[in-house]
Amino acid sequence: MSEPAARTVPPAARRRRAAPLLPPRDARDGALVFVVATLCFLACLAVVAALGADRAASGWRGELTGSATVVVRPRADETADSAAARAAETLAGVRGVVEADALEREKADALLEPWLGKDDILKDLPVPRLVSVDLDSRSPASAADMDRALKAAGIDATVDDHSLWLKDVLRAAAIARAAAIAVATLIAAAAAAVIVFATRAGLAARGDVVSVLHLAGAEDGFIADLFVVRFARMAALAGLFGAGGAAALAALARLAGGGQGLTPVLPLAWSDLMVLPACPLIAALVAALAARATALRLLGETT
């Protein structure tokens, strides 16, 4: 094989680009993309649900901590209306209270209607009057502060700052949020497991290619990277499909539900969709890590 003095390289050879070392397509690729896309779709929905749950919890918390209700019991020598008005006036002067309004008799009766109906019985009952108090969100007045002020003014009243409900609501919100995150994590793990199985199957199916590459002096890392690139691309594509599907569904829910999203319990915002573009990237990263670890382990078992 002597070197000619002036060698002519055929144009066809000069124009060449390196061909992919793994076969470009595999019959299983479509099924794998479908499975990973489905998992990405579910993971995206779980993340959007987690964001909705977080927003709902914040809303509930804001509503409960931003207000208080005071039940006023009139003394024998005054009317309920004047007792409620006096209580509202007293509370309005407490530091940390923005506004205090005495509920009119009609509104108090309306609150009892679901339980007692519209009978005249309501007129005969000594229905306690309610005072609705809006609190300063930065430094709200405590129930003890309001109670002390009412007692000093000689008003018989009970202050409810919703603290009894707040704990339960916050616990429920935290559980909902944690459950959504756990579901998203579980689905991501399932996607990784699918990639691991697919890499194993891919390596087994491409044993001939791996063997030739080894024979020609390819390093384990080089061979593993071929599978990493393949599965990362596939997962990114699947992530794109999954995130796209989830975005479409979330947008539909947002449009159908108006300003509050699908339901007040799970309010969705357009900004929630901004997290979805991360899905293809995360899917590609998970796939790359799973494929590399699996490929290197399997290659290490060969001679």
Add this chain to the structure above:
Amino acid sequence: MTDAAPDDAPVVRFDGVGLRYGRSPEVLRDLTFELAPGSFHFLTGASGAGKTSLLRLIHLALKPSRGLISLFGADVASLKRRQLPMMRRRIGVVLQDKRLLEHLNAFDNVALPLRLAGRKPADYAGDVAELLTWVGLGERMDAYPQALSGGEQQRLAIARAVVNRPEILLADEPTGDVDHEMALRILRLFVELNRLGTTVLIASHDEALVAGSGRAILHLEGGRLERIAPARPL
């Protein structure tokens, strides 16, 4: 890369090597021999004598059950896994089943070792085209292996094995699928590589080719090796 070895150190050295598959009896027994740099040997023996197994031991596809194998002066057993690819790049291998990649055309199959060695297409295109022309496949560079005849596939496998001028060339029945004229042409390619310094070991049952070559013969009989002097000069 392995530790530096003296220039005259054997390229291959077997010392009391035995090989068994699983719990079966040894297929190779007490093999002790050396291949000097630039030597040319034929490996002969009946079918099933262990010729392919011996070649697989040399190109690191198998580990011996016992004994010591040295390649380029390095004890193979002491090589770390990450050192194996560099060692394999110094060995050209033509296997009986050819092991061509079906999804790559003739050009890309031959270019594979150069690509793995880090060379760019613009850099190796000329070498690959020249070699393909030399083995009679200059007009079939874009053909895929399944479109080639058995003989063409064999020549393609040989071209891939020699394209990076390996220090040792191992060939398992390289002329099995070609006519006599092409067999002689392939042999001339091996001889020319040998003249350039490549150590050559060819397993063959082509008695006429082996006898006519005038080269030294390693003969396997019952799993043991005997060295036979050349019958007559080439």
